[in-house]
Amino acid sequence: MTFTLTSNDITDGGVLPDAQVKALGNTSPHLAWSGAPEGTKSYAVTVYDPDAPTGSGFWHWTVANIPADVSELPTGGPVPSGAVEGRTDYGKAGFGGAAPPPGHGPHRYIFTVFAVDTNTLEVTPDDSGAVYGFNLHFHTLAKASVTATYETKA
Template sequence: MSEQARRPLPHDFHPQVPEFTVVSDGMTHEGVLPDDQVHAEGNVSPHLRWEGFPAETRSFAVTCYDPDAPTGSGFWHWVLFDIPASVTELPRGAGSGDFVGLPDGAVHARNDYGTRDFGGAAPPAGDGPHRYVFTVFAVDQEKLGVDAGASPAVVGFNLRFHTLARAALIAEYEVSGG
């Protein structure tokens, strides 16, 4: 088992909740992250579609987190919340560029690049494979109660107490050399 496989995932620190399904037209669970989602290659947020969430869901949040980043605290690539409950799909690019397809009312918090959008993978060369955990949270209220100025940690804190269910899709990416 690789060192990365033993590192905890962000969900390991939250209460257990039911799971639902998230899929993507551009990537597969436990597959390789497509070049489009790499910071230097395209930096485009992926397509995501979800189903099977609880009927009482009032909104959704979407995050992308790299638990294998050599920071001691991981790296947040995407933090999006207050997605209306009627939305069950984000098209490719909704969280980046011109935000085409970003639902009305959805809020981007800053990622660890310091921007309010999707920031693609950029692991250090030779650091081994990094996991990119794309999570969709079914939330019990329409508004999470924070604004775009919130840090990923504050968004995560609020999600801890308002998540009804969760779905995750994990892909890996690695830069050779070093």
């Protein structure tokens, strides 16, 4: 079975809906996954914009320690009990919607779910996306992504 990610709110290859744009809704999307590999003990979710003009992209959401019996996050949350949301590049924990600079062109927003080989990653709400990514690098069994774009017109 293949590990897959789907959403009722986001279409892979489509334009990000207004609800997931910081100034228009700032709402985390519905995400559902299936086909996790054997040995999955928890899940993590990230949302990353590699096109941000920062030199290192922009982290819009990091969630770890989602229990293995959870296979879906509802639109607008909350995250499951025991899960931990990390600090986004907006400077606080929780979902932060798309907000590319006006006239910068379309940005890609990569929503990824990770099947993780441990019940808990050693991360906190104060940790950055880079810290979450570092921990996930050593504990990912599989991952699946959906990518949407968004552009703020000048």
